[in-house]
Amino acid sequence: MYLKLRGDFPKCRWRRLTCNNYDTPRWVFSLFLGLNGRLKTRDRIAKWSVVDDLTCHLYAEDPEILDHLLFKCSISSVIRKKILQWKGVDRGPYQWKDEVFWAIDHVKGNSAKEYIYKMSLAACVFHLDGEKFEIVSTKSEISLDYS
Numbered sequence: 803m804y805l806k807l808r809g810d811f812p813k814c815r816w817r818r819l820t821c822n823n824y825d826t827p828r829w830v831f832s833l834f835l836g837l838n839g840r841l842k843t844r845d846r847i848a849k850w851s852v853v854d855d856l857t858c859h860l861y862a863e864d865p866e867i868l869d870h871l872l873f874k875c876s877i878s879s880v881i882r883k884k885i886l887q888w889k890g891v892d893r894g895p896y897q898w899k900d901e902v903f904w905a906i907d908h909v910k911g912n913s914a915k916e917y918i919y920k921m922s923l924a925a926c927v928f929h930l931d932g933e934k935f936e937i938v939s940t941k942s943e944i945s946l947d948y949s
Contacts, residue, residue, distance in 0.1 A: 815906050824917065825924045832928035836868065837902060841931055843868055869898045871930060878930050885922050889915075 816837050823830050835841050844866035847853045856865040864870050872878055873896065886892075896904070905923060909916045 816902060818909055819902075819905055819920055819923065823920045823924060825921045829921075829924040829928040832931055833924040836872070836898070836927045836931075839868060841868060841871070841927075843871055872898050872927060873901070881930065882926060885926055889919060889922060891919075 819837065820830055820834050823833070825833075832841070840846075844853055844856045844858075848856055858864055858866040858870060858875055863876070864874065873882060901923075905919070909919055
């Protein structure tokens with residue numbers, strides 16, 4: 803009876819990235835927002851006519867969209883590259899959609915390596931988004947010297 807009332811709905815392809823992810827709930831929620839394209843980027847805020855300047859706060863070079871914030875910005879690409887090296891993944895950062903599709907295809911099991919990847923993806927999204935707001939609020943610069 804319940805199944806007939808509920809109807810048929812396709813499963814979200816990215817559910818394995820958020821469900822059973824043992825990160826802090828804030829990190830998983832930020833990943834959820836990123837997967838749905840709902841992070842507070844300047845292009846989304848500009849749609850409400852609140853912001854005129856669309857340039858990235860981390861490294862003012864391009865408009866701040868989701869792909870730029872997470873992968874194309876020179877600062878975020880260095881951080882992602884260091885996380886991927888730490889994980890032993892030898893590939894460059896792609897666009898956000900490509901990264902999500904790669905993660906959906908490669909994170910299907912319950913191994914420790916897959917759990918660490920999901921956790922590092924969620925942590926990266928959370929901290930890059932949070933670092934952006936930290937720089938905006940304190941008007942400081944970011945240091946990439948994490949040696």
